[in-house]
Amino acid sequence: MKKHLPxxxxxxxxxxxVFGFKLGDYDFWGRHGEARRAEVSREMVVSGNWLVPHLNGEPFVTKPPLYYWAAAAMFELTGRFDELSARIPSVIAGTLGVFVTYCWANAMFSARIGCFAGIILATSFLYGGMARTAGLDMMLTLFTTAALYFFTLGYLRRQIAANLSGKWNLSTGMYLLSAFCIGLATMTKNPIGFAVPLLAIGAFILLTRDFKLLLETKPWWLLLVFLLVVLPWFVMVYARVPDFFDILHQETLGRYIDPEGTPHYEPFYYYIPALGAFAPWVIFLxxxxxxxxxxKLHQISRSHLLIIVxxxxxxxLFSSVGSKREYYLLPIYPFLAILVAKYWDEYLEIKRTTNARWIEKGMAIPFAGFAGLLCLVGVALPMAAHIYLPAYLLLSVLFGLLFLASGMFLFHWLLHGNVSGTFAVFSIATILIYVFVLLTIVPETNVYRxxxxxxxxxxxxxxEHKIIDYNYEGFDAQFYLQRIVPVAKEIEDLAAFADLQKPVFIIMTSEQYDHLQQNVPELAHTFEQVLQRTWRSAINPGRTRSLVLLKTL
Structure with missing residues (x-):
C-alpha cells in the first residue's frame, strides 16, 4: 500500500x-444540458417522488434515475438547489473513474502505467470537462470501466479459481461485482450501460477462443445480480407510466431502426474527428x-488485448447509433488512457529494436508539435488578451510566460531523452491550460450564456403569480425560478394563458416579441413589457441574445 500512496x-x-477548481463559480448554460438534469432532481426533492422522474411536472423517463437520485441526494445534503450540488456527483464519479483506471492498469501492467493512465484520463479535455458537468455520462463511464476492471481481476485470478472448481471463490466474486456494475451502468443510461462491457467481453472471448470462460463466470448468477439491480425500477415505473416501454423503445432500438429520425443525427464517421476531444493526449494515438x-500477437498480453478490444x-458501438454527440463517446476514454499510458511506458523502457524506432518517431513528432504550440501560445496569448479580453491582460502575460517556459522545457528534455520530465511538463502544461480557461474564458462565457x-x-x-414560457423552452427557467413553468408553443396557447386570472407573466425572446407585435398586434397589445435583458459576447461583440418578460394587462 505504501508504494501506491504517492x-x-x-x-x-x-x-x-481539474475537476474541483471554481466548480460552483459558473451557472448552467443553454436551455437543456445541465439545467434539465438538475431540474429533474430538484422536482424529485420538492415532490418527494423519487421513483418516477419528472420534468416540468410531467413524467420524464427517457433515462433511468441513478444520476437524478445522486443529485437529489446532494440537494438534500447541502440544503440548496445550486449548480455545485448538481455537479458533485459527476466530480465524485470522475475521481473514482480515475482511480479505477489506475487500479485496472496496475493490475494488468504496473503501478507506473496506472499513474500515467490516471493522469492522462483526468487531464484529457472531454473527461475533465464532463467531470465538471451535471450529467449522466460520467457516472456511466465509471460503471462501465469498473465492470471491465472487475472482470479483468476475475480473469487474472482464474488459475487460482481453477483449483477450486465448482466452488465460490475470489474470481467468481469479481465477476459478480462486474455484473453489479453493469447493472448500475444500465440504471444510469439504459442498455448502453450493458452494451459497452458485454460487447468488449464477448469480442475478447471470440478472439481468444476461450469459450470455457463463459461457464467459469457462472453466468446464471451474473444475470441474477444484474436483474436484481435493474428490474425493480423498470417494473415499478411501467406500472405507473403506461407508455414507458414506448419511450424506452424510442430511446434504444428506435435509434437503430430509424437513425435519421433521432436527435443529433450524424454520419458513421462522426467520432473519428470527435476523438480530438481526447486532447492533448490524442496526438499520441x-x-x-x-x-x-x-x-506480433504473442507480444500482446491477454489483458492488453482486452483493452484494445x-x-x-x-x-x-457508438458509431453505429444514429444519434451522436462528442460526449457520448466518454466511456472509451479510460481505455484510451491505459493504451496511451502503456505506450508511454514502452517509450520509457525503450530499446533499440524496429518497434522501438516506431515508438521514438511516434513520440518525437507530437512532442515537438505540442512544444512548438505552447511556445506560440505563450507569445500570442498576451496580444490576443489585449484585443479580446483586456481585463485579463496581466493574467494572460503570466500564463503566456508559463506556457512559453513549458514549451522550452519540453524541447530541452525531448532532446536529452528525459521521458519522465517530458511527461511531467506535458501534464503540468495541460493543467495550466485548464486553470487559465477557468480563470478567463469561463467567466466571460458565463456572462454571455x-x-x-x-x-x-x-x-x-x-x-407567486403564474409565469408562462412562450417557446423559450429552456429548463434553466424552471431550475432558477424553482417552479413549474407551463409552456405555450402556439399563438392560440399564448392567447389562452392571457385570458387567465391577471396578472400572468410571459417569458420569450426579443425576436419572438417583435414577431408577435408585427403579426398579431391585437394580442401583443394585451401585454406590457416589464423587463428586457440583452447579453453580448465579449469575444464576438456582434453576437447578442435577448429575453423579455411580459405582463398581461
Missing amino acids: HVLLLLIVCAI PGMIISLISK ASVTTFL SRKTFFNEVAAIAG
Whole structure:
C-alpha cells in the first residue's frame, strides 16, 4: 500500500484541480444540458417522488434515475438547489473513474502505467470537462470501466479459481461485482450501460477462443445480480407510466431502426474527428496504433488485448447509433488512457529494436508539435488578451510566460531523452491550460450564456403569480425560478394563458416579441413589457441574445 500512496496523492491533487477548481463559480448554460438534469432532481426533492422522474411536472423517463437520485441526494445534503450540488456527483464519479483506471492498469501492467493512465484520463479535455458537468455520462463511464476492471481481476485470478472448481471463490466474486456494475451502468443510461462491457467481453472471448470462460463466470448468477439491480425500477415505473416501454423503445432500438429520425443525427464517421476531444493526449494515438500494429500477437498480453478490444468495440458501438454527440463517446476514454499510458511506458523502457524506432518517431513528432504550440501560445496569448479580453491582460502575460517556459522545457528534455520530465511538463502544461480557461474564458462565457440573473429578476417581479414560457423552452427557467413553468408553443396557447386570472407573466425572446407585435398586434397589445435583458459576447461583440418578460394587462 505504501508504494501506491504517492500515486494516490498525486492523482487526488490532479483531480482536485481539474475537476474541483471554481466548480460552483459558473451557472448552467443553454436551455437543456445541465439545467434539465438538475431540474429533474430538484422536482424529485420538492415532490418527494423519487421513483418516477419528472420534468416540468410531467413524467420524464427517457433515462433511468441513478444520476437524478445522486443529485437529489446532494440537494438534500447541502440544503440548496445550486449548480455545485448538481455537479458533485459527476466530480465524485470522475475521481473514482480515475482511480479505477489506475487500479485496472496496475493490475494488468504496473503501478507506473496506472499513474500515467490516471493522469492522462483526468487531464484529457472531454473527461475533465464532463467531470465538471451535471450529467449522466460520467457516472456511466465509471460503471462501465469498473465492470471491465472487475472482470479483468476475475480473469487474472482464474488459475487460482481453477483449483477450486465448482466452488465460490475470489474470481467468481469479481465477476459478480462486474455484473453489479453493469447493472448500475444500465440504471444510469439504459442498455448502453450493458452494451459497452458485454460487447468488449464477448469480442475478447471470440478472439481468444476461450469459450470455457463463459461457464467459469457462472453466468446464471451474473444475470441474477444484474436483474436484481435493474428490474425493480423498470417494473415499478411501467406500472405507473403506461407508455414507458414506448419511450424506452424510442430511446434504444428506435435509434437503430430509424437513425435519421433521432436527435443529433450524424454520419458513421462522426467520432473519428470527435476523438480530438481526447486532447492533448490524442496526438499520441497515431504512434500508439502504429506501435500496436507492429507488434506480433504473442507480444500482446491477454489483458492488453482486452483493452484494445474494448476500445474498438466501444468506438464501433457508438458509431453505429444514429444519434451522436462528442460526449457520448466518454466511456472509451479510460481505455484510451491505459493504451496511451502503456505506450508511454514502452517509450520509457525503450530499446533499440524496429518497434522501438516506431515508438521514438511516434513520440518525437507530437512532442515537438505540442512544444512548438505552447511556445506560440505563450507569445500570442498576451496580444490576443489585449484585443479580446483586456481585463485579463496581466493574467494572460503570466500564463503566456508559463506556457512559453513549458514549451522550452519540453524541447530541452525531448532532446536529452528525459521521458519522465517530458511527461511531467506535458501534464503540468495541460493543467495550466485548464486553470487559465477557468480563470478567463469561463467567466466571460458565463456572462454571455447564463440567464440566472434574468430569472432571479423575473422571480422577484412575478412573486407567486403564474409565469408562462412562450417557446423559450429552456429548463434553466424552471431550475432558477424553482417552479413549474407551463409552456405555450402556439399563438392560440399564448392567447389562452392571457385570458387567465391577471396578472400572468410571459417569458420569450426579443425576436419572438417583435414577431408577435408585427403579426398579431391585437394580442401583443394585451401585454406590457416589464423587463428586457440583452447579453453580448465579449469575444464576438456582434453576437447578442435577448429575453423579455411580459405582463398581461
